[in-house]
Amino acid sequence: MRTRDPQRQPVAGWLFITPMLVILGLFLAAPIVMALWVSVSDWTGRGSPFSGEVSFVGAQNYRDLLGADGLARQDFMTSMRNTFYYVLGVVPVQTVLALLLAVIVNQKFLRGRTFFRTAFYFPSVVSSVAISLVFLFLFTGTGAVNQFLALFGISGPNWFADPRGVLHVTGDALGLWEVGSPPQALTGTEVLSLSLWEWISGPSVALSAIMLQVVWTTAGTFMLMFLAALQDLPAEVDEAAMVDGANTWQRFMNVTVPHLRPTILLVLTLGVIGTWQVFDQVYVMTDGGPAKTTLTPAYLSFQTAFTNLDFPRGAAIAFLLFALIFLLTQAQRFLLRDKDEAAQRRAERRQRRQHPRTRTETPA
């Protein structure tokens, strides 16, 4: 059906999206623009950052965080190191665990399916603050976790007060080095305000406890996504594979997993974004301690802005974190793209280049 006056259509269109534009502009775009300005200004947190008193200081804050040796960079890099190990540990584990749980509760013949689905999803609907408090008690030196470990003769660490790096400890156990007197080659070389020895520490014991908690909490959420995708998988395909003589493992690897590729990409992307932004657990449980080993960029940004009243630097940290997450998700998308589809597109492009006539009205 045609509109009587085609000229009016864009106006109507703009009119329809105006409420959305205003809302997005006010609550999304404006704060971002504002934060970007704050990160390159000398705003002290008093009155509007757009007032005449506030002046432009250029990339000063970004330089402090990346270019100049000092406490600012040291803290920022420490938080980056911590979160790097955190992401490296949490994302793969939670993805695999979520997939595993989804496959289990997707079994048609599993008894009490609904119960298990609810049980696995339950941690996701509980507030992370409540869960954090429970974990604080579970992981105290004399808590349930250590009492359980004691049954097997293991004396557990004082989890949330233990700043030792897991890799440091493992290396010590394997005889690679001694934690008490680390190799000079590693402690002597400094890269970006941290010594190599500090860079390779791995997550601290305290951070590991947080990682366990996060995996436990989020696996359920992602299980739900995998479950939805699994229920989309046509039974015929699976049956066809069965007829072809594929065993369970082969069916899983060659039928189920390829089918789940978009979901895996989604889960990994959400996982990476979520983990780099970790904040609540640190805020509730550790305040960045012990010995700054649970400091994360999001928490550092908050602390810098609100405790030290250094809003510009806090905003700069937030933008660096944003840039990092953006780059990582793009890289991830590239790595996980459908290789066949990409090859096909490339071939089409090549064909078009070779036969420019087929392209529409582009001047040569």
Add this chain to the structure above:
Amino acid sequence: MKRTTRLFAIAAIGPLALTACGGDGFEDSAGGEAGESQAPASAEGPVELSMLIASSGDAETDAVEEAAAAWAEESGNSVEVTVASDMNQELAQGFAGGSPADVFYLDAGAFATNAEAGNLYAYEAEDNGDFYEPLREAFTYEGQQYCAPKDFSTLGLVINQTMWEEAGLGEDDVPTTYDELMQVADTLTTDDVTGLVLSPGIDRLGAFVVGSGGWWMNEDNTEPTADTPEVLQGLQVAQDLVSSGSGALSSQVDTGWGGEAFGTGRAAMTIEGNWIKGAMQNDYPDVDYTVAELPEGPAGPGTLLFTQCWGVAAQSDAQAQAVDLVNHLTSAEQQMAFADAFGVMPSRESVSEEYTEAYPEDAAFIAGGDYGHGPINVPGIADVVADLNSQLENIGNADLQSVVESFDSNAEAVLGQ
């Protein structure tokens, strides 16, 4: 193509909307420019003051509300008391939004940063000279006192009386020097009990630094002085205690703070402030304990002092009324009422006698008011202090020389800005 247009539209609308809403906040604040002492902004007629407090519990909230209501009744104004759950964040939010609370609790540790940012209106309460001098100093920035001390706390040596007697120690054995402290800590240490347990960080260990005659900054707060023999000597005392095994940090004995270690019987002694009274009463009512003054160091008695003041916002438009309210709240009578309600110590010297009469067991804490040292009073130093604390978490094995050197260089960077 459509998408880009939309993005441009957002980018164009954003700043417009912002300037619109950010504008009035700034106009309001023009009154109390950067905390310069000038005629207070005084609203006409009855005003509605807002007060933001960080309360330790219902007892404190009720007492403050009651006191504020009494003033409101008398003066014909009204006061709304709000309890903050995250004081720093809520204060900062108020200042940025242009509508902070008129009167608020301000911790001495956060004072300098706020004074430098121009968030505070500088005033003196009635009879300002009556406040303990170290307290007034804690709220002085660049030669100007900004606010009236609310109350204060000092550190004392808290002793488990039962364990003390079981170890065969008597009243005369209460340590008066650091050496004696080490000895009794050693005597009190058994397989299950550590002689002295401290909360980590310079808010406890710093007492030894003061007793040794050192401090992290010079007197004018213009230069860091951590790398001096006195500071190192003080930290050394703490290190010796911890590495000898007769002392420990609370995290090492699986507790959150010294008071918990003390209450649960994992420590025979701890160094804490007068807030421990409340914790003992509520959580560990069966523990029999006494409080002594901290032992003297080579440079004489030394303890740390913690305090808060009644901050008045530079952006407030009823500063005259706010100061009037503070005068009411810091009156001798009212300070005693607060002391009775939730166990804080009055910040006025003239009340100290009355207080020690009513609470003789707090004599050791009150005594600290004369020689205690307040927190590091430098704007923007919070993350440097946090770094120092994190390095001292492992004081038993820490390389003290490099710890103080890194503090000095980090603090210099902050001061140089």
